[in-house]
Amino acid sequence: MKQQVLTFILNxxxxxxxxxxxxxxxxxxxxxxxxxxxxxxCDDGECGACTVLLxxxxxxxxxxxALTVEGRTVTTVEGLMVKGELDxxxxxxxxxxxxxxxxxxxxMLMVAKSLLAKNPNPSRDEIRxxxxxxxxxxxxYEEIIEAIQAVAAGEY
Amino acid sequence: xxxxxxxxxxxxGGDPSHAVIQLKPDGTYVLLIGAMDLGQGAxxxxxxxxxxxxxxxxxxxLVSNYDNLLPLSVSTSGSRVTLIDPHAVVNAAEDLKRxxxxxxxxxxxxxPEDVEIExxxxxxxxxxxxxxxxxxxxxxxxxxxGGYEPASLxxxxxxxxxxxxAHDPETGEMPNVGAISFGAALAEVEVDTETGTVDVxxxxxxxxxxxxxxxxxxxxxxxxxxxxxxxxxxTESCYPYFPSVExxxxxxxxxxxxxxxxxxxxxxxxxxxxxxPNGVQGAKGFSEGSASGPPPAIASAIHDAIGxxxxxxxxxxxxxxxxxxxxxxxxxx
Ligand code: FES
Ligand code: FES
Numbered sequence: 001m002k003q004q005v006l007t008f009i010l011n012x013x014x015x016x017x018x019x020x021x022x023x024x025x026x027x028x029x030x031x032x033x034x035x036x037x038x039x040x041x042c043d044d045g046e047c048g049a050c051t052v053l054l055x056x057x058x059x060x061x062x063x064x065x066a067l068t069v070e071g072r073t074v075t076t077v078e079g080l081m082v083k084g085e086l087d088x089x090x091x092x093x094x095x096x097x098x099x100x101x102x103x104x105x106x107x108m109l110m111v112a113k114s115l116l117a118k119n120p121n122p123s124r125d126e127i128r129x130x131x132x133x134x135x136x137x138x139x140x141y142e143e144i145i146e147a148i149q150a151v152a153a154g155e156y
Numbered sequence: 157x158x159x160x161x162x163x164x165x166x167x168x169g170g171d172p173s174h175a176v177i178q179l180k181p182d183g184t185y186v187l188l189i190g191a192m193d194l195g196q197g198a199x200x201x202x203x204x205x206x207x208x209x210x211x212x213x214x215x216x217x218l219v220s221n222y223d224n225l226l227p228l229s230v231s232t233s234g235s236r237v238t239l240i241d242p243h244a245v246v247n248a249a250e251d252l253k254r255x256x257x258x259x260x261x262x263x264x265x266x267x268p269e270d271v272e273i274e275x276x277x278x279x280x281x282x283x284x285x286x287x288x289x290x291x292x293x294x295x296x297x298x299x300x301x302g303g304y305e306p307a308s309l310x311x312x313x314x315x316x317x318x319x320x321x322a323h324d325p326e327t328g329e330m331p332n333v334g335a336i337s338f339g340a341a342l343a344e345v346e347v348d349t350e351t352g353t354v355d356v357x358x359x360x361x362x363x364x365x366x367x368x369x370x371x372x373x374x375x376x377x378x379x380x381x382x383x384x385x386x387x388x389x390x391t392e393s394c395y396p397y398f399p400s401v402e403x404x405x406x407x408x409x410x411x412x413x414x415x416x417x418x419x420x421x422x423x424x425x426x427x428x429x430x431x432x433p434n435g436v437q438g439a440k441g442f443s444e445g446s447a448s449g450p451p452p453a454i455a456s457a458i459h460d461a462i463g464x465x466x467x468x469x470x471x472x473x474x475x476x477x478x479x480x481x482x483x484x485x486x487x488x489x
Contacts, residue, residue, distance in 0.1 A: 041408070042409070045234060045409075046408045046409035097372045097373070097375070100195030100197070100380055101193070116461050124421070127415050127416070128416040129417060131416045131417050132417045134416070135413060136383070137383075138376075138380050139380035139382060141416050142419070143376060
């Protein structure tokens with residue numbers, strides 16, 4: 001299939017990459033750019049492990065055709081760290097054990113990031129409903145909720 | 157409410173683990189062990205155990221457990237790793253210390269029994285001033301030789317709870333040579349008698365684990381076990397238990413595992429510690445048991461709410477409505 005150049009801002013830097021029209025953003029990130037933070041859990045829009053922020057909004061990169069991000073801004077979990085410092089959410093997840101195997105974590109972090117940007121002080125119910133599209137088979141939901149609440153309470 | 161007795165490790169014995177600890181030339185240690193990590197934190201716990209056994213900070217221990225070239229740990233299953241693998245680690249640490257003593261004694265023309273290892277300091281008792289070396293110097297001397305004899309300081313250890321005993325053919329009995337962990341689970345549910353949906357409002361689970369080597373990991377296992385158990389109780393159907401083969405789940409979205417929204421409003425966990433004689437520091441495993449508590453606890457809470465005992469899993473809305481219909485018709489489910 002004919003390849004086209006796709007240009008977008010990835011974690012603060014402009015990237016240009018050759019892609020085919022049927023490739024998803026997840027394919028391009030993982031296979032062409034070696035950005036492996038977003039995980040391929042189901043490749044079907046069901047688990048949320050592939051979630052990235054597109055212009056600040058969480059999207060499932062497995063359901064996003066790569067060419068639709070032309071000129072836009074994509075943030076993956078790799079872009080959360082600033083100057084070698086973990087993001088507050090990353091610190092809270094890490095210290096409070098908000099994961100077991102960690103496969104869902106990159107997606108969880110991105111959705112939590114967008115939740116706190118919109119609602120800096122979410123209730124337990126608001127966290128549950130905003131995060132509901134992201135699955136964790138290890139069942140770390142309780143620790144994830146508490147980590148988000150701890151960040152909201154200014155503990156990190 | 158439900159109580160769980162969860163045997164950890166192979167009930168009849170057998171089921172060993174092996175470990176190797178190597179002193180590296182820079183005075184750090186590499187622990188090689190086959191205990192696979194599924195996210196439950198086996199390498200973390202085993203690093204802690206190795207650090208305690210060697211009397212060094214945990215940062216000095218590197219653990220490798222991701223390769224089939226490593227010493228065998230029979231499996232990550234049956235909540236066996238925390239009960240069994242720490243023994244193999246402790247035995248490997250003791251073997252390594254014995255070798256360090258022998259090597260050290262040889263270099264200083266002393267008796268191995270007189271060599272004292274205090275964490276990262278080694279010396280000959282009664283002759284400390286002259287003989288004292290840091291572990292880093294020992295490691296370097298043994299590795300690079302030079303003015304010393306080179307030696308491979310590599311400790312090995314293996315352990316199993318007991319030799320394998322078969323079931324008694326007459327009675328079916330089998331001695332329990334592992335350890336049993338005890339759990340209690342409590343559920344508060346709301347049942348919608350019109351739609352048949354069950355909402356778990358609050359859930360509490362307490363486990364007696366012998367010794368929580370790492371309390372955060374124990375907590376994760378208790379709360380994570382709820383999700384596995386609640387899925388089994390309420391939503392997850394596996395072959396051949398869905399209505400018929402055409403409905404078999406083909407992808408993740410067809411298989412309903414609990415989400416954030418299925419998670420209770422309040423989750424309470426508790427850890428009890430009664431050191432077990434078979435465990436290193438009294439620790440025994442329990443994790444799989446934390447998935448066994450929720451289904452019976454939820455079923456008994458449903459009984460309390462609507463007065464029928466449900467005897468099949470998952471307790472889907474359909475199952476609830478059929479049970480209520482049967483109750484109305486005067487038939488016990
Ligand atoms: S991989 Fe995209 S939602 Fe599962
Ligand atoms: S931590 Fe394993 S899936 Fe979430």
